[in-house]
Amino acid sequence: MAALSGPPRPVAVRDQTGYPAGRQQRAASSISRITPLASVCYRRGVQTSAGTSELHEKTEDVFKVRIHEDSFKSYNCEAPDLDVEITKEKLLAMYTDMQVVRRMEMATDLLYKAKLVRGFCHLAIGQEAISVGMQHAIPSDDIIITGYRCHPFVALRGGGVTAVLGELMGRACGVSIGKGGSMHMFTPTFFGGHGIVGAQVPLGTGIAFAQKYKESPHGVFVMYGDGAANQGQVFESFNMAKLWDLPCVFVCENNRYGLGTSAERSSMNTQYYTRGDVIPGIQVNGMDIMATAKAAQYARKWTVEDKKGPLIVEFVTYRYGGHSMSDPGTTYRTRDEVQRMRSTQDPIRGLQRYMTEWEVASEAELKALEKHARDIVDEAVETAKASPLPDEKELWTDVYYPGSEPPFLRGRERDEVHRY
Numbered sequence: 001m002a003a004l005s006g007p008p009r010p011v012a013v014r015d016q017t018g019y020p021a022g023r024q025q026r027a028a029s030s031i032s033r034i035t036p037l038a039s040v041c042y043r044r045g046v047q048t049s050a051g052t053s054e055l056h057e058k059t060e061d062v063f064k065v066r067i068h069e070d071s072f073k074s075y076n077c078e079a080p081d082l083d084v085e086i087t088k089e090k091l092l093a094m095y096t097d098m099q100v101v102r103r104m105e106m107a108t109d110l111l112y113k114a115k116l117v118r119g120f121c122h123l124a125i126g127q128e129a130i131s132v133g134m135q136h137a138i139p140s141d142d143i144i145i146t147g148y149r150c151h152p153f154v155a156l157r158g159g160g161v162t163a164v165l166g167e168l169m170g171r172a173c174g175v176s177i178g179k180g181g182s183m184h185m186f187t188p189t190f191f192g193g194h195g196i197v198g199a200q201v202p203l204g205t206g207i208a209f210a211q212k213y214k215e216s217p218h219g220v221f222v223m224y225g226d227g228a229a230n231q232g233q234v235f236e237s238f239n240m241a242k243l244w245d246l247p248c249v250f251v252c253e254n255n256r257y258g259l260g261t262s263a264e265r266s267s268m269n270t271q272y273y274t275r276g277d278v279i280p281g282i283q284v285n286g287m288d289i290m291a292t293a294k295a296a297q298y299a300r301k302w303t304v305e306d307k308k309g310p311l312i313v314e315f316v317t318y319r320y321g322g323h324s325m326s327d328p329g330t331t332y333r334t335r336d337e338v339q340r341m342r343s344t345q346d347p348i349r350g351l352q353r354y355m356t357e358w359e360v361a362s363e364a365e366l367k368a369l370e371k372h373a374r375d376i377v378d379e380a381v382e383t384a385k386a387s388p389l390p391d392e393k394e395l396w397t398d399v400y401y402p403g404s405e406p407p408f409l410r411g412r413e414r415d416e417v418h419r420y
Helices: 088-113 128-135 151-159 161-168 200-213 232-243 289-305 335-345 347-357 363-386
Strands: 062-066 072-075 083-087 143-145 220-225 248-254 281-285 311-316 408-410 417-419
Touching (some): 083 088, 083 289, 088 128, 088 289, 088 347, 128 151, 128 289, 128 347, 200 248, 220 289, 232 248, 248 289, 347 363
Parallel strands (some): 220 248, 281 311
Antiparallel strands (some): 408 417
């Protein structure tokens, strides 16, 4: 079931990557033949074992596809099976959700430049296959915790687009009532959004301990970036998680750059899935939603169902923009590199290519879904803009236990005191 989408309205729109037509170069060769960045393999090539006439008779019918042989690498474990069972309904939902979260981030970019969003802000344009792939692969009551590049996870894990945009603009409709901003958003199954690099990893390990202590059936996915991977608290968390065999999946989103420093310049070992010592790991093509979803299912089975202890999953991905809104993202990498990734490895275009080749959806149907995604985000922007600022009484909500709030608040000036 789609996390963000509803019935589409069939209207023709722009180019499939979410950018105005003409700004993207079309790939000259098959996606599976693209030269990867450095030594990291992004190759994508999928074939189906079913005839195309079988793929779209009913949207809920299950058929099988086989993802590219280079989709996974493994360390101290068997790599996931390359066969993926999928339905047309699931594929369309994945496509729509990727379009929605990308357009949400694009809208955030415009709102920030209009000074309606302030402070720190980190966008995930280009990394949609990870958040959406995980969302469609694991139960809705499993737990995810991550760092500051969190907007798509909040929207997908029950927050919704309006609540994310409202939070970014500091409005009452925000998922944290306008008090958390870009980096501090939460839902019942999403434990943040954290601004301190790597600090969420020991927190997530503690959440996994709680699940084991309570004999809960929930999995815990603890996410961090390649920059945070060198933090000491990450290795401490690895140790405790394996010592107690916690149901914890450590997920490294390797987008190749920690702020402006490439992984090769900051890490002695850039194979992050191998850095858990005795903890097994897998590396995944994070630009292919079929691979990310398969990896999430594999990781959950390993940690929760088979109770084998923790697992490290490294998603190799790429962010199109800078580290944050204050970073143009062009001083430490070339524009040609960014453009090449956009035009050859785009996760949305990759899924669109699959569905077209399999005759799961026509180009017109995919354009209608893109238009529907744009409508969802446009409506959410206007709703969030119209939302009022939070009431003063909300200052203490979720901060103090009800009834124990301070009777006054100091203002900016020495003699300024607000009493309640």
